[in-house]
Amino acid sequence: MTVETMKVLICDDSMLARKKIKTALSQIGVTQVFEASDGEQAIAVFKDKRPDITLMDIVMPKIDGVEALKAILAEDPKAKVVMASSVGTQENLKEAIKAGAFDFLQKPVSEDQIKSLISKTVK
């Protein structure tokens, strides 16, 4: 997999948060980006597009990020789901890791964090 062929799914109920992450991804050459604005949509888009990496907010309408993470891992146990949230409490971190999250990014997510995550995934 290369940066150019990599598929990324961004799940966040904030259009601005999605836009910022999308811009950071495009600056490092990731062009296949899909979006979801709630947990329910995230699961549906994951099943349809099979992204290489999924960036998942925690606090979202309908189904929250941790529940969506569990559903995605039930669909594909090897899925790489990174929780990206401002709510990085120890409890949430533990819950996300226990549920099988690949990584956790504390919001606000910087371009450097996205860059390092993508290089880690490409390797």
Added chain:
Amino acid sequence: MFTQFFGNYLLNKGLVDTQQLADALAIQKETRPRLGVLAINAGYMTAEQVDKVHAEQQRVDKRIGDIACDMGFLTREQVEELLSTQGAAHLQLGQALVNSGAMTNAAFADALNSYKKENSLNDVDFGGDSTGKIDDIIRKFYNFSEDDREAYLTEYVALLFKNIIRFIGDDFTPLASEHLNKADAVLAAAQKINGDFACTTIIEALSNSYLGFASRYAGEELTELDEMAHASTGEFLNLHNGLFTVNVSNEMNTELKLEPQEIMETGCSMQGEVYGIPLVFPFGLVRFLLVL
């Protein structure tokens, strides 16, 4: 952060009005404090001496620092030292108020000295982030001391000010705190916090101020009350509340849960005990409400 409360102090003492303050905040960043204001702040010169130096400058073509040295008010070392502190925000604000004619050097000197004395502040405090003193000033300003949720409220507001400075800008002044039994908003973003500190947090403003706030957070000029403007205001609230829950979890060992943020385009009215935190920015008034 003390700079923001200093603005409120000037308002409360009737030394400036809200419009004068908002105008000064708008030009504060482009304003370089002149040597006179810096010397008053450092206690090296009185306002009277500064006025004498300025009067002398009308007569002779020399720099202010040279004149102050010639007149024996400052040493060369003091001039060098003062010029290296030109970026201090409270001094930029003071200079902007003096430049616009809202205050004289003497009135600014008196206000600054009284404010420092009343709050036991020095210049390092003004520019710095001394948590203990910030918490004290917030507790006092918002009258949280008699509330049994004092620790949460102080943490919430101290962090709110830090996040506004970090993500929106430092050019704001808090107006007098509000303690109400109802929250009314025309246009708002809201988010509920559940747990030991259960409350609804709201950012509300009229459309122009709401757009000004959203534009600052988005980092681009937003002119329509569309999904992007709401996403920006809502995301700031979500980010701030998220960071608050992290601090509460780490420092108070309490887990709070957030619900997704909501946008109330047609306003809202909520009953309950409400703490209002109105802030004046150059683009207008924005109120943060905590409905408990």
